[in-house]
Structure formats: structure tokens, C-alpha cells
Amino acid sequence: MNESAFVAALKALADTPAARGLEDDAAVLSVGGQQLVLTHDTLVEGVHVRADEDLADVAWKLVAVNLSDLAAKGARPLGVLVSHMLGDSDARFIEGLREILGEYDVALLGGDTVRAEGRRVWGCTAVGKATHTPAPDRRGARAGDAVFVTGTLGYAMLGLGDRASGSRADLAYRRPRPLVAEGIALAPHVTAMMDVSDGLLLDAWRLAHASGVELALDSTQVPVADPQKAGECMRWGDDYQLLFTAPADAALPVAAARVGTVTGGPPGLSLDGDIFPDAEGLGYRH
Structure with a gap:
């Protein structure tokens, strides 16, 4: 299996x-x-x-x-x-x-x-x-919400080949920093939230299916460590940033990039208008 x-x-x-x-x-x-x-x-x-x-x-x-x-x-x-x-x-x-x-x-x-x-x-x-009741869930995204992600994706991927240099990429891979304070600050404001461990696209697909909505992402708005490898940065994972949905006009206490919108379409993910009916090829799975 x-x-x-x-x-x-x-x-x-x-x-x-x-x-x-x-x-x-x-x-x-x-x-x-x-x-x-x-x-x-x-x-x-x-x-x-x-x-x-x-x-x-x-x-x-x-x-x-x-x-x-x-x-x-x-x-x-x-x-x-x-x-x-x-x-x-x-x-x-x-x-x-x-x-x-x-x-x-x-x-x-x-x-x-x-x-x-x-x-x-x-x-x-x-x-x-x-710290907030109810605790954020993957199942709360609503049509009309905006989709946000913290930080920059792909540094851990680059760090796999940048061993022991002490660079940002190296440390992102070897010593990821969980965003505990940021998650606590965001909890009262989000409608759904999860961390990005298996790649932005796969994790966004999972959040969409848990919530029964479509997440329409715009790749040009996703912060990536290497624009020449943007697709890999969105799929590789190990980033441990926070992916969340919130009302578009929410006053967020944490810096985050808006990377898409929640729509009322069939549950799933679209990227730049291309629809992904299943999770195949979106990120890391065993």
C-alpha cells in the first residue's frame, strides 16, 4: 500500500x-x-x-x-x-x-x-x-478566503547540496525553525492552517480536500528561493512554513504572501488556471 x-x-x-x-x-x-x-x-x-x-x-x-x-x-x-x-x-x-x-x-x-x-x-x-479555541483546522477554508504562506519556499531543497556551509539554505535543511510564535499569533485570524512539510502544492491540495473547496494558486506570487527552480521549490518540501487561509481583508499579525484564493469549485488545486484532479506529482509522498 x-x-x-x-x-x-x-x-x-x-x-x-x-x-x-x-x-x-x-x-x-x-x-x-x-x-x-x-x-x-x-x-x-x-x-x-x-x-x-x-x-x-x-x-x-x-x-x-x-x-x-x-x-x-x-x-x-x-x-x-x-x-x-x-x-x-x-x-x-x-x-x-x-x-x-x-x-x-x-x-x-x-x-x-x-x-x-x-x-x-x-x-x-x-x-x-x-492558545485559541477552536484550534485551527485544515477543514475551515471558505470560498472567498485568501490563501497565504509565510516565508520563502525552497531553501531546504537548496540546502541538501550545500552541506555544513552555515548558509541560509544549509541551515534550512539541517536545522529548520518551527514557527511556533507565528502560529500562536495567527490562530485567532485564520480559517484553516497547516505547515508546509511535503511541498506547497501537495499540502495546498490536502488543505483544499479537507475543506471541500478549491485553492486557486498564482505561481508568480509564491516566494521561492530560486526563481529558476520555482516548480521544484513548490514541490520539494521540508520548508516548515505556514500555509493558511483567512478573509482577504484580515489584519494579519505575521508577514505572509498572498498566493491565491479559495473558490467554490470542486475540491482540489489549480495553479495558474491548470487544475490538478489528484495529488500525483505535486509533492513528496512515500
């Missing part, structure tokens, strides 16, 4: 409202009058990180991608649980973990350690508290 088919099969099991139909970045669980936000991500050596990546960078990225999911829900991080596959450079993993937990003031709550043969795998579960 490919990733999409497997997730579709899981939806029959995820029948609690907290799971949001597996259509969102995270689960949102109401407890004692508050909303807890929970998310989990896995990194695989040679897939999500380079096979010879410094484990300090692996640890940073592992936590960062989970905090990015919390950011998309406007959640304030409370803590993480981390699983680590023992091997070479374990001390470097701890060092990177110490750095990102300190940078974002996040508690280490627990986790697991294992040892096995083959590619190394790391997992992280992040827990946060929603």
Missing part, C-alpha cells in the same frame, strides 16, 4: 472527534476545559535525513518537525517524548536534543531507546496546549 491508501484505511479506525478524521497535522483532545494538541513524526536515516547526518542535527530536526505541527494548530509546546535507535554518535544526538529543547523551552517527558540492525529510525511525540 502507498501512503495515501494506508492512511485512508486507518480512517475507519480513527473515529473519535479528537483525530479530526486524520485530515489534520495533529489530534486535538479536550481535557478539563482545555484543548491538548498531540502529534507524532518519524525520521528515517537516508530518507528524511542524510545517511551520514550529524546526529545533533537529526535530533534538532526530529523535534522541530513536531513543533511545526503544533505551530500549525496555534499550540504552545508543553513537552516531547523521543524514541532513539542506539548506534554511533549517541552523545551528539543528546547534544542536539539539548539545544532545541532549550531554544524552544520544551520539556523532555520521556520516550524509548532500542538497538537494531539496518537504517536508524527516530520518533517524537509532541504535546501542546491550544
Whole structure:
């Protein structure tokens, strides 16, 4: 089964409202009058990180991608649980973990350690508290809304081949910075929001289908790191910027580029007038 088919099969099991139909970045669980936000991500050596990546960078990225999911829900991080596959450079993993937990003031709550043969795998579960009720959802975009994205897309793609230089691109790949403060600021203003992890086009398609609307994007308005590779910048992913919809006249507290409009057409994505009926070729999928 490919990733999409497997997730579709899981939806029959995820029948609690907290799971949001597996259509969102995270689960949102109401407890004692508050909303807890929970998310989990896995990194695989040679897939999500380079096979010879410094484990300090692996640890940073592992936590960062989970905090990015919390950011998309406007959640304030409370803590993480981390699983680590023992091997070479374990001390470097701890060092990177110490750095990102300190940078974002996040508690280490627990986790697991294992040892096995083959590619190394790391997992992280992040827990946060929603700062706005309801927590932003992928399912709230409405016809007439504007589509926005923060930051510039494609730096992580360029950073894959710009190793250890300390450039903006290199750091975007090795040490992404989740937009936690920005997500919290945006939460009261957006109608739908998610982070861009698998490419702008694929993630926009997902948001459109979750909301039952069409997102009509204008490629000339999308900020990209390399205009000569604009298509790749919109498809490659690993950006961890925030993609969101909001009323066109909303006074946004965070700088963002308007890249399109939500229409009442059939659910899906259009780019410069070209309609994409399915997600094939739009971004990274397993």
C-alpha cells in the first residue's frame, strides 16, 4: 500500500472527534476545559535525513518537525517524548536534543531507546496546549478566503547540496525553525492552517480536500528561493512554513504572501488556471 491508501484505511479506525478524521497535522483532545494538541513524526536515516547526518542535527530536526505541527494548530509546546535507535554518535544526538529543547523551552517527558540492525529510525511525540479555541483546522477554508504562506519556499531543497556551509539554505535543511510564535499569533485570524512539510502544492491540495473547496494558486506570487527552480521549490518540501487561509481583508499579525484564493469549485488545486484532479506529482509522498 502507498501512503495515501494506508492512511485512508486507518480512517475507519480513527473515529473519535479528537483525530479530526486524520485530515489534520495533529489530534486535538479536550481535557478539563482545555484543548491538548498531540502529534507524532518519524525520521528515517537516508530518507528524511542524510545517511551520514550529524546526529545533533537529526535530533534538532526530529523535534522541530513536531513543533511545526503544533505551530500549525496555534499550540504552545508543553513537552516531547523521543524514541532513539542506539548506534554511533549517541552523545551528539543528546547534544542536539539539548539545544532545541532549550531554544524552544520544551520539556523532555520521556520516550524509548532500542538497538537494531539496518537504517536508524527516530520518533517524537509532541504535546501542546491550544492558545485559541477552536484550534485551527485544515477543514475551515471558505470560498472567498485568501490563501497565504509565510516565508520563502525552497531553501531546504537548496540546502541538501550545500552541506555544513552555515548558509541560509544549509541551515534550512539541517536545522529548520518551527514557527511556533507565528502560529500562536495567527490562530485567532485564520480559517484553516497547516505547515508546509511535503511541498506547497501537495499540502495546498490536502488543505483544499479537507475543506471541500478549491485553492486557486498564482505561481508568480509564491516566494521561492530560486526563481529558476520555482516548480521544484513548490514541490520539494521540508520548508516548515505556514500555509493558511483567512478573509482577504484580515489584519494579519505575521508577514505572509498572498498566493491565491479559495473558490467554490470542486475540491482540489489549480495553479495558474491548470487544475490538478489528484495529488500525483505535486509533492513528496512515500
